Amino acid sequence: MYEEKERPPIFKKWSGWYALVIGFLVALIIFFVYFTKYFA
Amino acid sequence: MSYFDWIVLIISLLGIILYGIYKSRSSRNLEGYFLSDREMPWWLILLSIMGTQASAITFLSAPGQAYTDGMRFVQYYFGLPLAMVVLCITFVPLFHRLRLYTAYEYLEKRFDVKTRTFTAFLFLLQRGVSTGISVYAPSIILSSLLGWNIYITNVLMGGLLIIYTVSGGAKAVAYTQQLQLIIIFVSMFIAAYMVVSLLPEGVGFFDALQVGGKMGKLNVITTGMKPNGGFDWSDQYNLLSGLIGGFFLALSYFGTDQSQVGRYLTAKSLRESRVGLLMNGLVKVPMQFLILLIGVLIFSFYQFHKAPLFFNNTLIEKVANSAYADSLKNIQSEYDRFNDQKLALMEKFPRVEAGMDFSPVFQEELKKVNRQGDSLRKSFKQMIGKSGVGGDSNDTNYIFLRFVIDFLPKGLVGLLIAVIFLASWGSIAAALNSLASASVVDFHKKFVNPSMTESQDYRIAKIYTLLWGIFCIVVAMFAYNIGNSLIEAVNKLGSLFYGVILGVFLVAFFFKKIRGSAVFWSAILGELGVITLFVLNEKKIIGLGFLWLNFIGAAAVIAIAWLMQILISKNGNSSTYIHDTTRIPQK
Numbered sequence: 361m362y363e364e365k366e367r368p369p370i371f372k373k374w375s376g377w378y379a380l381v382i383g384f385l386v387a388l389i390i391f392f393v394y395f396t397k398y399f400a
Numbered sequence: 401m402s403y404f405d406w407i408v409l410i411i412s413l414l415g416i417i418l419y420g421i422y423k424s425r426s427s428r429n430l431e432g433y434f435l436s437d438r439e440m441p442w443w444l445i446l447l448s449i450m451g452t453q454a455s456a457i458t459f460l461s462a463p464g465q466a467y468t469d470g471m472r473f474v475q476y477y478f479g480l481p482l483a484m485v486v487l488c489i490t491f492v493p494l495f496h497r498l499r500l501y502t503a504y505e506y507l508e509k510r511f512d513v514k515t516r517t518f519t520a521f522l523f524l525l526q527r528g529v530s531t532g533i534s535v536y537a538p539s540i541i542l543s544s545l546l547g548w549n550i551y552i553t554n555v556l557m558g559g560l561l562i563i564y565t566v567s568g569g570a571k572a573v574a575y576t577q578q579l580q581l582i583i584i585f586v587s588m589f590i591a592a593y594m595v596v597s598l599l600p601e602g603v604g605f606f607d608a609l610q611v612g613g614k615m616g617k618l619n620v621i622t623t624g625m626k627p628n629g630g631f632d633w634s635d636q637y638n639l640l641s642g643l644i645g646g647f648f649l650a651l652s653y654f655g656t657d658q659s660q661v662g663r664y665l666t667a668k669s670l671r672e673s674r675v676g677l678l679m680n681g682l683v684k685v686p687m688q689f690l691i692l693l694i695g696v697l698i699f700s701f702y703q704f705h706k707a708p709l710f711f712n713n714t715l716i717e718k719v720a721n722s723a724y725a726d727s728l729k730n731i732q733s734e735y736d737r738f739n740d741q742k743l744a745l746m747e748k749f750p751r752v753e754a755g756m757d758f759s760p761v762f763q764e765e766l767k768k769v770n771r772q773g774d775s776l777r778k779s780f781k782q783m784i785g786k787s788g789v790g791g792d793s794n795d796t797n798y799i800f801l802r803f804v805i806d807f808l809p810k811g812l813v814g815l816l817i818a819v820i821f822l823a824s825w826g827s828i829a830a831a832l833n834s835l836a837s838a839s840v841v842d843f844h845k846k847f848v849n850p851s852m853t854e855s856q857d858y859r860i861a862k863i864y865t866l867l868w869g870i871f872c873i874v875v876a877m878f879a880y881n882i883g884n885s886l887i888e889a890v891n892k893l894g895s896l897f898y899g900v901i902l903g904v905f906l907v908a909f910f911f912k913k914i915r916g917s918a919v920f921w922s923a924i925l926g927e928l929g930v931i932t933l934f935v936l937n938e939k940k941i942i943g944l945g946f947l948w949l950n951f952i953g954a955a956a957v958i959a960i961a962w963l964m965q966i967l968i969s970k971n972g973n974s975s976t977y978i979h980d981t982t983r984i985p986q987k
């Protein structure tokens with residue numbers, strides 16, 4: 361696999377982006393569950 | 401439409417065409433025409449990616465889908481954010497480093513000409529047909545609701561954008577998409593505001609959400625579990641299919657579909673491409689959620705107003721002129737009674753803003769009335785089928801525009817019809833540009849005339865853009881009765897090919913020992929397998945949601961290629977040398 365040496369945007373490592381995106385998705389899903397239940 | 405609406409519509413469309421031509425200046429070579437001289441900033445990449453993915457179908461079907469099926473469609477996008485990160489680490493740096501025009505060029509470097517050609521062919525087939533549907537889908541809706549001639553509408557929908565797409569290439573596409581998206585988002589926000597403002601006195605936004613929620617339309621998260629236990633594999637949209645199937649679909653769409661690859665290859669640096677894609681991952685789900693929410697608001701609006709039996713008037717008229725005219729009258733009068741009952745019930749609506757509770761008794765009564773309405777709508781849809789008048793018995797795509805035409809003030813109707821055109825143009829222009837780039841780079845320059853000058857390249861690129869534009873309009877002219885939601889039709893078509901194309905790229909990236917012949921035949925076998933599963937599902941022999949085809953296609957290619965490579969190696973037909981051009985030294 362080709363390895364790119366350039367740093368990812370904002371974070372030092374790509375693990376930072378993984379954490380941000382997974383955290384964002386989890387937060388959205390929790391919000392959506394709450395949203396569904398609140399109005400149901 | 402009023403004269404004022406026509407003026408707003410014509411000014412909006414003309415403005416975009418002139419702006420596109422104004423922004424057309426780029427170098428007169430392939431890099432200028434297909435890749436905007438590789439000088440775009442990240443925010444333009446973001447808007448271009450979004451404008452390419454969000455077609456008119458997105459803005460027509462999504463609110464209608466929320467109206468009929470609730471908001472669970474948003475789960476379809478759950479795999480997208482993670483896919484953006486994976487792409488930024490794997491596909492994007494490699495494409496940039498190799499300074500490719502199309503994603504498929506890489507496959508020749510890694511495998512051989514036949515694998516590159518086959519994959520590029522699958523792309524042209526899939527993207528060409530789905531772009532034709534993207535022209536037809538909004539055209540049939542506008543022609544039905546406004547009485548426009550379908551052929552002329554197809555030509556306007558798919559033809560006017562050709563003016564700036566042919567003259568300006570990728571640069572004109574990106575700059576017009578930026579302006580188009582601004583107009584679209586502002587107009588959709590105004591439409592949402594208008595829905596709420598048209599609710600009865602004292603009924604507000606949260607009341608509308610409560611009505612939608614109590615009627616099961618705010619079902620954003622669904623597990624896909626059957627009531628008696630076990631996972632329902634035929635369920636189209638749920639958390640698992642969205643996360644896994646959606647991840648593979650997004651990986652394939654953004655990583656291997658030239659209509660998207662061509663957008664982020666226009667970036668001035670690798671970093672700009674990455675930021676554009678990562679931002680897309682963060683904004684896509686909330687954006688889709690808000691578009692679907694408009695559909696729920698419209699559903700709530702129709703709880704306080706008389707809803708049409710069927711949102712496509714043209715089909716009602718056709719049935720009224722058929723042998724089923726009397727049956728239609730009976731259903732219509734029953735539906736009128738349903739509307740009266742519903743409105744009488746909603747007189748007692750407990751307003752949230754007045755601190756009143758939505759009691760279980762009231763909720764059950766409203767559900768009961770709505771079930772009655774749904775049953776009558778279902779009967780009418782069956783009647784359409786029996787009457788033989790033709791047309792789509794699903795009116796999901798007509799709901800949003802029917803509301804716009806019936807209830808929004810003059811001027812706004814024209815603006816929202818302009819939105820449909822602009823959204824359509826944004827995605828079609830990018831598709832034409834990518835179809836032309838794959839045709840020129842992967843076929844014409846490869847097999848017809850490899851030694852063209854820059855000016856010949858430039859001219860032939862324009863000719864291919866024009867030819868693909870004409871092809872898509874011709875497909876639109878023949879597209880008819882696609883059935884169900886048009887957004888699903890396009891997504892289903894994509895899922896037939898995306899998994900296999902993704903499988904080829906994943907083998908290229910992660911399985912160094914697998915070579916051209918193994919991956920080529922595995923792609924053909926994988927494609928046949930996916931088409932077989934799709935046909936079996938359509939014939940109800942198996943139950944499989946279409947999103948799973950992306951995962952199955954990719955997995956099948958990897959597994960078959962791996963097995964074939966072992967067999968080829970054992971038979972001694974393969975040397976141990978792996979032609980690996982992906983390990984390119986740093987500059």
